[in-house]
Amino acid sequence: MPAVKETIEDVKQLESDKYKYGFTTEIEQEFAPKGLNEDTVRFISAKKNEPEWMLEWRLDAFRRWQQMEEPNWAKVGYPPIDYQDAYYYAAPKNAAKYKSLDEVPKELLETYEKLGIPLREAEVLLGVEGAAETAAAARETPKVAVDAVFDSVSVATTFKKELEKAGVIFMSISEALQEHPELIRKYLGSVVPVSDNFFATLNAAVFSDGSFVYVPKGVRCPMELSTYFRMNAQGTGQFERTLIIADEGAYVSYLEGCTAPMRDENQLHAAVVELVAMDDAEIKYSTVQNWWPGDADGKGGVYNFVTKRADCRGRNSKVSWTQVETGSAITWKYPSCILRGDGSQGEFYSIAVSNGRQQADTGTKMIHLGKNTRSRIIAKGIAAGRSDQTYRGLVSIHAKADGARNFTQCDSLLIGDQCGAHTVPYIEAKNPRATLEHEATTSKLSDDQLFYARQRGLDEEAAVALLVNGFCRDVLQELPMEFAVEAQKLLAVSLEGSVG
């Protein structure tokens, strides 16, 4: 691949002068003092030059958080988190970890290659010096706008102009606070209230940055919006905050892809994502999550405690969550839809893969408030190694939700005999004119299937990958093209060594 590398170098030379967004690699890391108190919150707010009301909002959240207890109902186990033993704000200093691709460990590059991630993107994700600027500037070909979040501050925003032409606002939430404070003030916390839950409240107090999207009335966003989240300062908790609003008749598809380099220390990640869909609007939110899951003994790895919620506020609005979760040591995540508008629709398509000693407690909530609301849940869980996985879901039909309909399908696939899969579906129906369907299966990857595929010429890993991809097909089909191929490969890589 030397030719490709050369091209990258060339592009770097050409593009480095043109880079407009002011990020230089000389910026030094700025940490908030270690620990969490009101001063930390004030520090973050001041760093970001936030308006007074924002600081008050954060302080209110912090005070409430102090009164709250960490939830313990999820089927996951981890040592107590010392919230005082972490930094809550880190602006990127020199983000580069490697001077060039030659310095990157071979295994890491191989993983990227297996995933089919282009070298240029791999450079960015691995933190090769200067790569972010090049990648950001050179992303002309694929119609994907990337808002790269390095640690806590957005450093690169592309396609801004074209989006502006369409009237779409796509920027970091700190920028949005400066440029569109009225929108933030109106919508922030309107889906996930300040004191919604322990982790969401913590996020409200100390969130560092994230993405903001506003698609105005009747606008179909001209491209997929994409964000790469990445953590790269040791011991830095990540508190992303994402807010997406699709106004009447608008459409937007948002891709969130994540990867983190190896870490020996547990990293807390408590993100909040809020989606608002007005009348006839549609939001498609897709995630591929591949954070450091810890080593084979369960040491290290990311704690992914995330609150994601959509408010289908308008009539006939629609929100679809699609996720492929293969990373993190512990996942605690329930992307949900509040189906408030009459005729609104919520969808949840999920693939969760756990291997090694990973623990995942994940699912969705569909809250049917409006008439003729519909929801569809397809969850595929694949547990391998000594991992443990729980699907936890709620379908709630409220009294006024005449004609509400839900279909739920939860399938679990076990690989090996030391893993666990559990299904905990809650169903509440307060309206007699609602229709609910629930299907669940648990199966083991069968030796017969493996032998059959191998007899036809596939090696063991290819056979497992094929069988697992087949198992997940319903969900993979829902992913945008950009993600589908990568996701299929990710499944294969995540399950390497899980058999035999």
Add this chain to the structure above:
Amino acid sequence: MLKITDLRARLDAEDDAAIEILKGVNLDIPAGEVHAIMGPNGCGKSTLSYVAAGHDGYEVTGGSIAFEGEDITEAEPEERAAKGLFLSFQYPVEIPGVPTLTFLKEAANAQRKARGEGPISAPEFMKLARENAAKLGISNDMLKRPVNVGFSGGEKKRMEIFQAMMLAPKLLILDETDSGLDIDALRIVADGVNAMRAPDRSMLVITHYQRLLQYLKPDVVHVMSAGRIVESGGPELAEQLEAEGYDKYATEAA
């Protein structure tokens, strides 16, 4: 093509008391020949096909398997497949979510890669698929469906032969391909198999009954009983078995 020498195998069970199923099998199939193995239930016919294909549920305790002069006794199933060994399963396995053609293309390319060949092009593959499907009366719709999912017993057997045609093996092992087939389906499958006969392709037909052999006309018929080949002869041996049954061999073995 295939030379099996004093092959002994047992179920790969934890305890040492696992029963030996193959007790010294000798078999030599030259290139281009069709051999049949007949025998009563439980004589080890199907085990022989699994062991030849490398199923890890069995442990080879003695003897050897050679394919084109190369010892493959310890080879992985996919290595044997890449060398050109194809097993048509007695009970074809369902693979939900994986369309038949996707499965076969992956398999074909995995085999080609193992042999150091480049991947087959999509148009070339599709053309081949259409031709072979037509020979077996397989509809386009069936090809798009996931591997064997929701197929009748007869359809599954037909798809096995289709897979064999697509992967063009050097040695085709048919494990009770005739079971579960009605007369019409049997003829279609037999015609398909006959169409694959070639000077450089051998076949091993494992069956309980003679009826498939009436169509396939094997060069050699072997009788297997209690884990051994106990008699070999021409096609007339199959007719004799059909008339007289396996009793003779059962008592001999005991």
